[in-house]
Amino acid sequence: MSTITTDYTEKATRDTLKGAKLDKYRLAHWLCDILRNFFSSPVNIHDERLVSLLFRQDGHEPDACCAKFLVALPMSKDTRKAATTPAILVSAGECTYPVTAFNNGLNSINGAIGARAMYKRQAFRKINMRVAVLTESLDGTELLTGIIEDFLVLNTLQLQADNGAVSQFNVLGSSEAQQISIGEAHNAKELYQEVINLSVAGSVVWSTDTQGPVYRGLTQQMKVE
Secondary structure (H helix, E strand, O other): OOOOOOOHHHHHHHHOOOOOOOHHHHHHHHHHHHHHHOOOOOHHHHOOOHHHHHEEOOOHHHEEEEEEEEEEEOOOHHHHHOOOOOOOOOOOEEEOOOOOOOOOOOOOOOOOOOOEEEEEEEEEEEEEEEEEEOOOOHHHHHHHHHHHHHHHHOOHHHHHHHHHOEEEEEEEEEEEEEEOOHHHHHHHOOOOEEEEEEEEEEEEEEEEOOOOOOOOOOOOOOOOO
């Protein structure tokens, strides 16, 4: 029987995403970890057809199952897993800054005497993401894409609460299945792919302080008469 030890100290439970800026690197790795955790046990897979597709059953307990699939970023450094299927690939795409149509009431950054005043601003940032699902069968791709899409749609609010840098998490939809022939995209077997498109919004905040006087130092001089 395995033993699970949990560390509840402040250092171990500190949320490093709370109040952080939204960037592609942390967003992609965060969502990859979320999906990897969801698929870590067959208990979360209610469709028995997917259990046989994703896990090698060695017993009746969840700990006795061995994963046969890959959840990773598209360009993994581990080339040994390059041809592993099924594969769930998480990637961050285009980053945009939507135009806001309201005046936030900030004072002018330039004062009457030409000095730069202290101010704080933020830019709204939106990042498009893709979750690509690849298997060796059309049915497997559609089943696996469906359960991931449902998981993301049903847990939208929970995902926003989990990542303090995310203000909005929206599932835009999924593409139709695409057949990838042998040799295309450097694959050695026929694959089927579907892509789930996501839109994640957050912000980057910064502040500018008033420049203080420059200390030029003191020089002592003595005049002898």
